Amino acid sequence: xxxxxxYLEYDASGTSSELHEYVRAAIxxxxxxxxVAPNGNFAVYLSVEAMDCETALAGARHTANLGMxxxxxxxxxxGMEVMTEREFRxxxxxxxxxxxxxxxxxxxxPRSVPDNRRPK
Numbered sequence: 001x002x003x004x005x006x007y008l009e010y011d012a013s014g015t016s017s018e019l020h021e022y023v024r025a026a027i028x029x030x031x032x033x034x035x036v037a038p039n040g041n042f043a044v045y046l047s048v049e050a051m052d053c054e055t056a057l058a059g060a061r062h063t064a065n066l067g068m069x070x071x072x073x074x075x076x077x078x079g080m081e082v083m084t085e086r087e088f089r090x091x092x093x094x095x096x097x098x099x100x101x102x103x104x105x106x107x108x109x110p111r112s113v114p115d116n117r118r119p120k
Contacts, residue, residue: 026067
């Protein structure tokens, strides 16, 4: 098993602090945190143990969606990112990364990558 960091972004902006607290409680125990994406959408970070990327994503989506289903039924996942915990730490320590540290949750919120760094 490996440790994976999963980021899920929902098509819900202007969400209340109550939603953040509700989802925080729903993902307790998964080293997770609700946050706000750079575009204002509600997002969540989760750490999960899984054999592979697909299993990590499925488990994280299931857990986060349980919290979202009860609190904000209309929200759909519009973005996601999955990486090993090792890669997550590497990106956080890299001075070249364009990620922004979200101070409210101490998690990294993805930002767009400059054109010169995008894969061809």
